[in-house]
Amino acid sequence: MLKEERQAYILHQVNLHNKVLSSHLSEQMQVSEDTIRRDLLDLSQEGKIIKVHGGALSNSFHQGVSSQNVYSVDEKKTIAYKALNLIQDGMFVLTSGGTTIIELAKILPKDLQATFVTASIPAAFEYAHHPNIEIIVIGDKLSKNAKITVGGEAIAKIQQIRADICLLGVNAFDATDGLTDNDWDVVQMKQAMIKTSKKVVVLSISEKINSTQQIKVCPASAIDILITELDPDADLLKPYKQLGIKIL
Amino acid sequence: MLKEERQAYILHQVNLHNKVLSSHLSEQMQVSEDTIRRDLLDLSQEGKIIKVHGGALSNSFHQGVSSQNVYSVDEKKTIAYKALNLIQDGMFVLTSGGTTIIELAKILPKDLQATFVTASIPAAFEYAHHPNIEIIVIGDKLSKNAKITVGGEAIAKIQQIRADICLLGVNAFDATDGLTDNDWDVVQMKQAMIKTSKKVVVLSISEKINSTQQIKVCPASAIDILITELDPDADLLKPYKQLGIKIL
DNA sequence: TATTATTTTGCAACTTTATGCAATTTTTAT
DNA sequence: ATAAAAATTGCATAAAGTTGCAAAATAATA
Numbered sequence: 001m002l003k004e005e006r007q008a009y010i011l012h013q014v015n016l017h018n019k020v021l022s023s024h025l026s027e028q029m030q031v032s033e034d035t036i037r038r039d040l041l042d043l044s045q046e047g048k049i050i051k052v053h054g055g056a057l058s059n060s061f062h063q064g065v066s067s068q069n070v071y072s073v074d075e076k077k078t079i080a081y082k083a084l085n086l087i088q089d090g091m092f093v094l095t096s097g098g099t100t101i102i103e104l105a106k107i108l109p110k111d112l113q114a115t116f117v118t119a120s121i122p123a124a125f126e127y128a129h130h131p132n133i134e135i136i137v138i139g140d141k142l143s144k145n146a147k148i149t150v151g152g153e154a155i156a157k158i159q160q161i162r163a164d165i166c167l168l169g170v171n172a173f174d175a176t177d178g179l180t181d182n183d184w185d186v187v188q189m190k191q192a193m194i195k196t197s198k199k200v201v202v203l204s205i206s207e208k209i210n211s212t213q214q215i216k217v218c219p220a221s222a223i224d225i226l227i228t229e230l231d232p233d234a235d236l237l238k239p240y241k242q243l244g245i246k247i248l
Numbered sequence: 249m250l251k252e253e254r255q256a257y258i259l260h261q262v263n264l265h266n267k268v269l270s271s272h273l274s275e276q277m278q279v280s281e282d283t284i285r286r287d288l289l290d291l292s293q294e295g296k297i298i299k300v301h302g303g304a305l306s307n308s309f310h311q312g313v314s315s316q317n318v319y320s321v322d323e324k325k326t327i328a329y330k331a332l333n334l335i336q337d338g339m340f341v342l343t344s345g346g347t348t349i350i351e352l353a354k355i356l357p358k359d360l361q362a363t364f365v366t367a368s369i370p371a372a373f374e375y376a377h378h379p380n381i382e383i384i385v386i387g388d389k390l391s392k393n394a395k396i397t398v399g400g401e402a403i404a405k406i407q408q409i410r411a412d413i414c415l416l417g418v419n420a421f422d423a424t425d426g427l428t429d430n431d432w433d434v435v436q437m438k439q440a441m442i443k444t445s446k447k448v449v450v451l452s453i454s455e456k457i458n459s460t461q462q463i464k465v466c467p468a469s470a471i472d473i474l475i476t477e478l479d480p481d482a483d484l485l486k487p488y489k490q491l492g493i494k495i496l
Numbered sequence: 497t498a499t500t501a502t503t504t505t506g507c508a509a510c511t512t513t514a515t516g517c518a519a520t521t522t523t524t525a526t
Numbered sequence: 527a528t529a530a531a532a533a534t535t536g537c538a539t540a541a542a543g544t545t546g547c548a549a550a551a552t553a554a555t556a
Contacts, residue, residue: 032506052252124369128392137397139387144376149385157387171265182267207264280516301523
């Protein structure tokens, strides 16, 4: 087998599987691992693959890793714009924290007149820039991880509210496991928020769909509307539509 | 599984869920926790995640309040360091908002164990970075000017507290007119804070000394300690010393 | 074609890297 | 204050990588 042949094959395999192992290639092509390594070296020097200990990775793999300073901002913006349509003047809007909610806060139209209730300090901070909306902050002990207030006082306050709509940025959402999270206090808050709202909306980038965390917030059926960056007819969302959840 | 693959997966999970546990990752990828820790170390050294005890956090969550257009930062830092001496382990500290308080929040020693109560969203945000202090946020309607919560609920909550010390960033302080401000709601809050605290401390850059605003908070005699960036013996401060106020 | 030059390949000795384990220290939670 | 969980450190080991070199394969040229 010629060198060129081998390298073409390797390149093909890398692009196909995103990764190759030297040992594997060596066996497949019946040449020594030294030879494979030299091939990988050549290809990586031409910038066609990323050589790593034990094999190689496709280029696309590593490019994605480096540009992840702010994660999925575009997707979250898309979601935020869809969510915007649900908010109307005069509404009482209850929101959680999370970066998707922050994106939403940033794009609220200047002439919107509504009341936003939140326990999230970053969200409150962002809402405060808006000229017209009213902001109610739920007070209590501040959870440093989630940057939202948590505790009995906070939950009691939420229970006093009848919100028109509840917008939840979530950590994990799954058709069978429902809405799940990894922080007990946050879960308590979200449960209270869901219970007191006429309509419950989940904002989730598609990557979080069909993933599960440790603590259950509520079954999927408790959610009225699901917003992702995808087209509402996407296959991924079918199971949720069948549960009676409206997809936007 | 190659090291780079693992790290890419970890990075993905962190950005997806804002938090990962070493134990989970170890289980998910079938490698020892030591390996996970080394991966987390690598990633954190590249600045891609925040490594913490037990796992890692997304670094998008740990960005502080930008201190761009803050006047007289150096003076405020000086004041903050003086104020620091008044705070001891176990204390209940009630603080207002304002940039001087934010400076104080930034320099709190890491091993300080105290409880901070505040209605200021930026202050709460800054306190949230501290590893040991407890933070209680006072909830209510958020005043956009002052970025603090104001209203009956907030005042009622403050009245439930007996704080050891109250730190006030102020707008104007004068020997004859006392402490004054220009926002009615803020004044109500400050009055409540002063009433419920054993010791009242005013943090004020010298520019604000001998100035007066529209609404009175309290007479100068209600203040126990005054902190400015000046030497305590400065002429400017003599009238306040004569009123029995301790100068730092 | 024969012969020489060049490239490629595999091997052996050695170095580096990755990973897990055990002992100890640090952190965290109760 | 104490116990449990997690982190750190040092070390052992196996897998992977490197280098130099000689044999084999390929290409070039008289």
